[in-house]
Amino acid sequence: MWKVKYGAGTEDPHLFSTNNFLGRQIFEFDPNAGTPEKRAQVEDARQNFYRNRYKVKPCSDHIWRLQMLRENNFKQTIPQVKVEDGEEITFQKADAAMRRSMNFWSALQSPHGHWPAENAGVMFYIPPLVFCMYISGTIDTVFNEHHKREMLWYMYCHQNEDGGWGLHIEGPSMMMCTVLNYLAMRILGEGPDGGLDNACARARKWILDNGGAMGSGSWGKTWMAILGVYEWDGCNPMPPEFWFYPSVVPLHPSKMFCHCRLTFMPMSYLYGRKFVGAITPLIQQFREEIYNEPYKNIKWSKMRHVCAKADNYYPHGSVQRLLWDIVYYIGESVINTWPFN
Structure with missing residues (x-):
């Protein structure tokens, strides 16, 4: 207990x-x-x-x-x-x-004088932790069978009726959180059709019915690229060099909202390194399960602006797309060329 x-x-x-x-x-x-x-x-x-x-x-x-x-x-x-x-x-x-x-x-007051409470609700907290433990090879060291069972139970309890997961426990299903939680369940030991009340099969059906995992938002694509089930070419640029600019620059990353800033800083480092975890047989299975077409046939550069309808809260305008394309096609080429590299 x-x-x-x-x-x-x-x-x-x-x-x-x-x-x-x-x-x-x-x-x-x-x-x-x-x-x-x-x-x-x-x-x-x-x-x-x-x-x-x-x-x-x-x-x-x-x-x-x-x-x-x-x-x-x-x-x-x-x-x-x-x-x-x-x-x-x-x-x-x-x-x-x-x-x-x-x-x-x-x-209900604790011996320390405070009132404990669950600090959760957002459905993209647990999967990245599971990914990191899997990539580092410490998942069975850090998590015992009881930890894994409770993490799976949390996902089961907050899976929506349509098989997906929302941005938070009260939210409608969206691609990013559905993909991340599906992958986490599989890493924690569930089979492709496993899970309580066919949780994995229902989640995968929702993913495929809504266009496949490439419709995830930017954070979801980043985590999938780190795990090895998505290619970095399909992510919009997050050059770590932006952090070297003087803070007086109007669009300096340090001026972002704190939660975004503290997320994009490590993500930009991993993007700069194009880090990818080991491609294990399980990762190979994931590549076959979450897309509607063969993984090797996907044109990743065209996936940068793809976003599922459920995830597209604020569609990118033409100017924003143009800026992303300039950084992707021109900025990346300059940064990766001597002497800037």
């Missing part, structure tokens, strides 16, 4: 903290934790969430709340307050409702 652990990290030589890991919490798997009744309660909560996943998308930290309320021996002693339509809200009822909520939330 998974349990929350607070202040974890002191035993890890690779982690450090200036406040003794105050406020840090992780989930650890303990096969011997809890009684059979408690484990059954947790499993029932998991299955209930899966059955209702299309109606209620957030998990509400339900398993963590079960643990905290159980450890604190929580019992709600204040009766529930009900106010009918048109009824006057009295001070006594408002006071009782407030005290009832304070009683509940105080039982």
Whole structure:
């Protein structure tokens, strides 16, 4: 059973903290934790969430709340307050409702004084982590069977009815997140037609029915190129040389929104190196599964401006396309020629 652990990290030589890991919490798997009744309660909560996943998308930290309320021996002693339509809200009822909520939330407060909560919702966080572990050859070292099972469970729970995944757990299916999660499921051990309720087969059908993986957005194409299931020639340029320009330049990358800036900086380095992980038999299978035509026949340079309708929130204008083409055909040639290289 998974349990929350607070202040974890002191035993890890690779982690450090200036406040003794105050406020840090992780989930650890303990096969011997809890009684059979408690484990059954947790499993029932998991299955209930899966059955209702299309109606209620957030998990509400339900398993963590079960643990905290159980450890604190929580019992709600204040009766529930009900106010009918048109009824006057009295001070006594408002006071009782407030005290009832304070009683509940105080039982959920961690020993460190904070309230832990899931920091998730975006559906392109887990796949890149899985890709990095796979490329570096450490996936079975870093992730045990319980980690892999929970990551797969998270993907199952947030897969949309049509087989795809959205940008976030509430979003409609889009190519980038569907491709990334499909590849992550396959790397984590699911077969082409595996997964709970045919998760992989449904995801692949959505990908192919919507034009294939080349319709992914720029970040998706970058991660696929790094993994080896897409070619760098099919990506719009991200020259690392842009970062060498003086910061006074109007379009300097450092002026981008922080989340974009911190993403494009390492991506531009990998783009400059044209880094590609090892082409394993599994990667070769991916190349055959996510495209509607043979991988070797795809004209990658023509894929730069291809974007699936579901991903194309803000279509590129002709001027923007022209700028990309200038950098791609002219800028790249100059940068890769002596003495600029």
